[in-house]
Amino acid sequence: xxxxxxxxxxxxxxxxxxxxxxxxxxxxxxxxxxxxxxxxxxxxxxxxxxxxxxxxxxxxxxxxxxxxxxxxxxxxxxxxxxxxxxxxxxxxxxxxxxxxxxxxxxxxxxxxxxxxxxxxxxxxxxxxxxxxxxxxxxxxxxxxxxxxxxxxxxxxxxxxxxxxxxxxxxxxxxxxxxxxxxxxxxxxxxxxxxxxxxxxxxxxxxxxxxxxxxxxxxxxxxxxxxxxxxxxxxxxxxxxxxxxxx
Amino acid sequence: xxxxxxxxxxxxxxxxxxxxxxxxxxxxxxxxxxxxxxxxxxxxxxxxxxxxxxxxxxxxxxxxxxxxxxxxxxxxxxxxxxxxxxxxxxxxxxxxxxxxxxxxxxxxxxxxxxxxxxxxxxxxxxxxxxxxxxxxxxxxxxxxxxxxxxxxxxxxxxxxxxxxxxxxxxxxxxxxxxxxxxxxxxxxxxxxxxxxxxxxxxxxxxxxxxxxxxxxxxxxxxxxxxxxxxxxxxxxxxxxxxxxxxxxxxxxxxxxxxxxxxxxxxxxxxxxxxxxxxxxxxxxxxxxxxxxxxxxxxxxxxxxxxxxxxxxxxxxxxxxxxxxxxxxxxxxxxxxxxxxxxxxxxxxxxxxxxxxxxxxxxxxxxxxxxxxxxxxxxxx
Numbered sequence: 001x002x003x004x005x006x007x008x009x010x011x012x013x014x015x016x017x018x019x020x021x022x023x024x025x026x027x028x029x030x031x032x033x034x035x036x037x038x039x040x041x042x043x044x045x046x047x048x049x050x051x052x053x054x055x056x057x058x059x060x061x062x063x064x065x066x067x068x069x070x071x072x073x074x075x076x077x078x079x080x081x082x083x084x085x086x087x088x089x090x091x092x093x094x095x096x097x098x099x100x101x102x103x104x105x106x107x108x109x110x111x112x113x114x115x116x117x118x119x120x121x122x123x124x125x126x127x128x129x130x131x132x133x134x135x136x137x138x139x140x141x142x143x144x145x146x147x148x149x150x151x152x153x154x155x156x157x158x159x160x161x162x163x164x165x166x167x168x169x170x171x172x173x174x175x176x177x178x179x180x181x182x183x184x185x186x187x188x189x190x191x192x193x194x195x196x197x198x199x200x201x202x203x204x205x206x207x208x209x210x211x212x213x214x215x216x217x218x219x220x221x222x223x224x225x226x227x228x229x230x231x232x233x234x235x236x237x238x239x240x241x242x243x244x245x246x
Numbered sequence: 247x248x249x250x251x252x253x254x255x256x257x258x259x260x261x262x263x264x265x266x267x268x269x270x271x272x273x274x275x276x277x278x279x280x281x282x283x284x285x286x287x288x289x290x291x292x293x294x295x296x297x298x299x300x301x302x303x304x305x306x307x308x309x310x311x312x313x314x315x316x317x318x319x320x321x322x323x324x325x326x327x328x329x330x331x332x333x334x335x336x337x338x339x340x341x342x343x344x345x346x347x348x349x350x351x352x353x354x355x356x357x358x359x360x361x362x363x364x365x366x367x368x369x370x371x372x373x374x375x376x377x378x379x380x381x382x383x384x385x386x387x388x389x390x391x392x393x394x395x396x397x398x399x400x401x402x403x404x405x406x407x408x409x410x411x412x413x414x415x416x417x418x419x420x421x422x423x424x425x426x427x428x429x430x431x432x433x434x435x436x437x438x439x440x441x442x443x444x445x446x447x448x449x450x451x452x453x454x455x456x457x458x459x460x461x462x463x464x465x466x467x468x469x470x471x472x473x474x475x476x477x478x479x480x481x482x483x484x485x486x487x488x489x490x491x492x493x494x495x496x497x498x499x500x501x502x503x504x505x506x507x508x509x510x511x512x513x514x515x516x517x518x519x520x521x522x523x524x525x526x527x528x529x530x531x532x533x534x535x536x537x538x539x540x541x542x543x544x545x546x547x548x549x550x551x552x553x554x555x556x557x558x559x560x561x562x563x564x565x566x567x568x569x570x571x572x573x574x575x576x577x578x579x580x581x582x583x584x585x586x587x588x589x590x591x592x593x594x595x596x597x598x599x600x601x602x603x604x605x606x607x608x609x610x611x612x613x614x615x616x617x618x619x620x621x622x623x624x625x626x
Contacts, residue, residue, distance in 0.1 A: 061619075061620050064537075066537060066619045066620050066623075067618075067619075067620045086542065087541055087542070087543075090536065090539055090540070090541050090542070091539065091541075093537065093538070093539050094538065094539020095539075099534075099537050099538065101534075101623065103530075105530060105531070105533075105534045105623075107252075107255070107531050107534070107535075108259075108531075109255040109256060109258070109259045110251075110252070110255055114251065114252075114255070118252075118535070118538055119538045119539060121248050121249060121252070122538075122539050122540065127248070166538070
């Protein structure tokens with residue numbers, strides 16, 4: 001279940017309260033997020049939509065501990081991350097968050113296998129255990145046969161699948177996907193969305209995704225719409241595409 | 247080391263750049279090694295000088311002689327344990343380019359004075375019995391392909407005629423850097439053949455003191471003994487004498503230091519710029535590493551390790567090449583008679599290379615460490 005009115009229970013996986021983010025650009029203060037509340041339960045698939053500059057990516061960065069808010073709190077699985085130190089936050093990210101970026105952001109000099117293995121290098125797993133996890137993740141995304149290919153030898157869709165394998169290999173608490181299909185053609189985008197849905201439905205992953213594409217957003221359980229830093233509506237995807245919010 | 251693959255994959259990302267950067271370290275360290283060789287060639291005598299030996303020359307100049315009669319008076323000075331003398335011969339073997347130092351020695355006291363030069367006993371005994379006999383250093387014997395028993399004619403320069411010698415022995419030095427290029431022959435043969443005006447005159451004396459701590463007092467006593475005579479003396483410790491000899495060529499140490507500093511500073515600028523470019527072009531990747539949980543400290547060490555590895559590999563190659571350079575011996579045909587790379591050059595050279603590696607990598611590494619993931623991803 002997803003709530004935006006601050007009425008969520010303590011059992012919510014993600015709790016956001018009064019989240020504010022301001023930037024200073026010269027003498028001008030830019031209010032990117034304004035007093036945002038959000039509760040997301042485990043296993044939910046939430047899509048964030050909205051025009052450019054509405055604060056979608058900023059919200060994702062704050063939820064993933066990549067940025068710190070100007071005010072408000074973010075609590076994930078009982079951990080309040082907004083007051084964590086930089087190094088604690090780094091460790092927290094390694095355990096709890098899987099990132100999928102629009103431009104894939106794979107390391108070009110590493111093979112698919114080595115890219116997926118990266119988050120596991122920070123764990124105490126043995127080489128054999130790491131191999132097992134990497135192969136499992138690559139199997140999930142259907143790229144076990146391409147594990148020794150370099151990113152330049154893969155198509156865009158395949159690169160994004162490797163990025164998803166990298167995001168899930170350490171079994172994080174939730175996935176943050178920033179326009180995961182934004183750089184793909186429709187067919188590849190559908191494949192990636194099929195994969196994300198599989199992670200939610202079959203593996204019970206919690207996914208928060210930013211997208212501009214209503215077709216992609218329709219696959220989510222809930223779509224939240226941001227405008228000028230505020231959540232202006234939420235609802236089922238079909239309601240979003242019909243223009244109606246609760 | 248599970249991060250090794252990540253580091254090496256990054257190192258080999260741009261192979262041409264890697265080769266060029268390693269090459270700049272290698273060339274700088276080759277030059278460093280070469281300067282160390284030159285320094286050793288000029289000042290090796292200073293480093294290896296015996297603590298218990300004094301050198302006595304004519305107060306006017308080393309080219310002015312001293313009477314042989316001084317030997318007995320020297321032996322009577324308290325603290326003097328041993329005395330021997332030398333003359334410079336300065337002849338030509340086959341071609342003036344074939345330079346090597348030829349010395350007239352006092353065979354009776356040579357080995358006691360210079361125990362670091364080893365001659366097999368049977369060869370030495372033959373030399374003592376052979377008035378025209380000679381002993382050559384191993385390097386000179388090797389250079390001209392001489393064997394014991396060979397006849398060696400040497401054309402006098404300031405002394406007339408061709409001097410015939412029989413090579414009775416070859417000496418080896420037991421310390422790295424000792425001079426193995428000298429050619430010794432008998433005082434008696436010299437004394438017999440030189441014109442009358444040179445007879446009974448030696449070039450310089452070597453004195454061994456009973457107690458090295460007493461060297462300064464003994465040196466003063468020697469100079470006092472011969473003051474106000476026709477042949478006044480100047481006595482120095484062997485180390486001071488060798489240092490004075492080196493100074494004749496100018497301030498070699500300063501010259502080497504200036505060249506070395508300029509080279510390393512230039513290297514620092516080149517590698518610093520290279521590392522900055524290397525880090526800047528993978529800002530996004532570093533941000534991703536941070537996003538997935540790599541710590542700031544890891545990123546700092548990761549970038550730094552790259553420049554340190556480049557410095558270490560380049561440095562090792564450069565020093566290895568410098569060492570190879572010495573294997574062929576003195577390339578100047580005798581001007582640099584001590585031509586070897588001192589053992590201390592390797593640790594100092596590697597330390598200098600690593601210092602430059604760290605200095606060139608530290609600013610880009612700190613930049614990478616401070617990189618904010620959000621800003622970096624926005625730039626990609």
